[in-house]
Amino acid sequence: MIRFCFLFILLFTVIHCTKTDPSYEKCERADLDYLACSLVIYQSYTYCAESAANISGSTETKAAAKFKCDAERLVGSFFCEDLKKKACGTK
Numbered sequence: 001m002i003r004f005c006f007l008f009i010l011l012f013t014v015i016h017c018t019k020t021d022p023s024y025e026k027c028e029r030a031d032l033d034y035l036a037c038s039l040v041i042y043q044s045y046t047y048c049a050e051s052a053a054n055i056s057g058s059t060e061t062k063a064a065a066k067f068k069c070d071a072e073r074l075v076g077s078f079f080c081e082d083l084k085k086k087a088c089g090t091k
Helices: 003-022 022-053 059-088
Strands: none
Touching: 022 059
């Protein structure tokens, strides 16, 4: 019983200290910011892809419009990931 109480107190202390640590809070906030950033990128890509699908013209013109959307999505994804890494202190 004493072992159980000791383990419980130790576990509670470790979890509590970890969750109140400023770096933990920074990383938790960075995760939320990353999700919001990713959502914006996804919505932007969806709008761009729909617009590109409605472009009339040659195959090259349509392909260029789709490529532009894909490139913007890729750059946006890297941007979101970079923001998260910088905020959380990882490289």
